[in-house]
Amino acid sequence: MVISHPQTLTLQPIENGAPSDDVRAFRRTLGQFATGITVITTNTGEKLTGMTANSFTAVSLDPPLVLWSIRKESGSLAAFLESGHFSINILAENQNTVSEIFGRPRDEQFSQVEWIPGKFGAPLFPGSIAHLECETHEVIDAGDHHILIGRVDNYARFEGKPLLFSQGQFGVPTAFLESPQPAPAAGDPRLDLDNEQTIFMSLLKAANQQMSQLFQEHRHQVGVTVATGRVLNQLTVRADNVEDLGRVAFLGENTVEDALIELAGQNLVAPQAEGKWAITAPGLEVQAALRRSAAEFNAQQLRDIPVEDLAAAQRVLRTLINREFNSESENK
Numbered sequence: 001m002v003i004s005h006p007q008t009l010t011l012q013p014i015e016n017g018a019p020s021d022d023v024r025a026f027r028r029t030l031g032q033f034a035t036g037i038t039v040i041t042t043n044t045g046e047k048l049t050g051m052t053a054n055s056f057t058a059v060s061l062d063p064p065l066v067l068w069s070i071r072k073e074s075g076s077l078a079a080f081l082e083s084g085h086f087s088i089n090i091l092a093e094n095q096n097t098v099s100e101i102f103g104r105p106r107d108e109q110f111s112q113v114e115w116i117p118g119k120f121g122a123p124l125f126p127g128s129i130a131h132l133e134c135e136t137h138e139v140i141d142a143g144d145h146h147i148l149i150g151r152v153d154n155y156a157r158f159e160g161k162p163l164l165f166s167q168g169q170f171g172v173p174t175a176f177l178e179s180p181q182p183a184p185a186a187g188d189p190r191l192d193l194d195n196e197q198t199i200f201m202s203l204l205k206a207a208n209q210q211m212s213q214l215f216q217e218h219r220h221q222v223g224v225t226v227a228t229g230r231v232l233n234q235l236t237v238r239a240d241n242v243e244d245l246g247r248v249a250f251l252g253e254n255t256v257e258d259a260l261i262e263l264a265g266q267n268l269v270a271p272q273a274e275g276k277w278a279i280t281a282p283g284l285e286v287q288a289a290l291r292r293s294a295a296e297f298n299a300q301q302l303r304d305i306p307v308e309d310l311a312a313a314q315r316v317l318r319t320l321i322n323r324e325f326n327s328e329s330e331n332k
């Protein structure tokens with residue numbers, strides 16, 4: 001039996017072909033697979049090495065083996081081959097800065113993060129949701145990468161949610177909403193629990209999910225992707241380079257580059273000196289049109305809600321948002 005849903009059934013690929021025809025398109029296709037993010041560290045004597053990697057995969061429980069792959073051209077390869085051990089830090093949802101620090105070569109990486117030495121001396125980052133301390137079990141030559149298989153000597157799991165990476169975007173996990181329960185009958189003791197506060201939180205989540213979905217469809221209709229939309233938006237603020245655009249827009253650098261190539265092809269952005277990119281005059285017009293269309297989308301969604309209800313909803317949402325900031329600062 002074939003189960004299909006009219007909205008999700010897409011027979012026409014966005015792009016396809018042999019990987020050698022278009023390497024960027026091939027990489028985007030691989031990016032359809034969602035992963036977490038790790039920073040893998042090692043030490044050779046006093047010298048510390050670390051790099052962001054999303055190629056991490058669990059392999060075997062007995063013996064306990066994991067793997068990841070490292071580019072042969074990576075400046076970090078020699079250290080990982082020499083040391084014979086590595087530590088895997090599985091990043092938490094609020095550690096995107098750590099991912100960024102170790103996501104490209106730069107100086108003084110370890111002075112920018114808090115770390116402690118693990119069993120073999122390789123740095124472990126407090127705040128990660130798991131640590132796996134490994135001895136290098138096998139190194140496999142695989143195309144332009146080496147696969148490093150590690151035998152896990154020691155692990156630790158911590159409270160928290162993972163930082164995610166998929167389709168070139170950094171993200172945080174959202175669980176499916178629970179299916180709605182049938183309303184309890186009058187006199188049922190569960191009726192007390194199902195009070196307005198718990199219903200309110202469920203409604204808030206459902207409304208958020210519904211609006212995000214609708215906005216995604218809207219964006220698709222006006223011919224903008226998350227990446228092209230965010231890059232264009234950022235460039236209206238100031239000319240920027242790929243690295244900084246990725247950081248502010250929570251996008252991987254390859255994705256930013258793909259977006260810039262697409263936008264440059266439409267003459268909406270143009271390269272500047274020192275690796276920076278700027279929005280063009282036609283780009284500013286398109287951006288203004290996109291803003292207007294987003295405002296129309298908003299107006300359409302809120303069209304039949306009385307003004308006083310909207311004002312009340314905004315007050316409630318602002319209170320909840322401020323409460324979160326307050327309780328965060330109270331905990332510090």
Ligand SMILES: Cc1cc2nc3c(=O)[nH]c(=O)nc-3n(C[C@H](O)[C@H](O)[C@H](O)COP(=O)(O)O)c2cc1C
Binds near residue numbers: 052069075
């Ligand atoms: C989200 C993300 C995932 C990455 N995954 C890998 C990976 O699995 N393997 C790899 O070799 N490089 C990966 N990189 C790139 C390395 O982090 C980057 O090349 C390295 O930090 C730069 O130092 P190097 O010159 O020592 O390679 C990734 C980068 C990012 C931002």
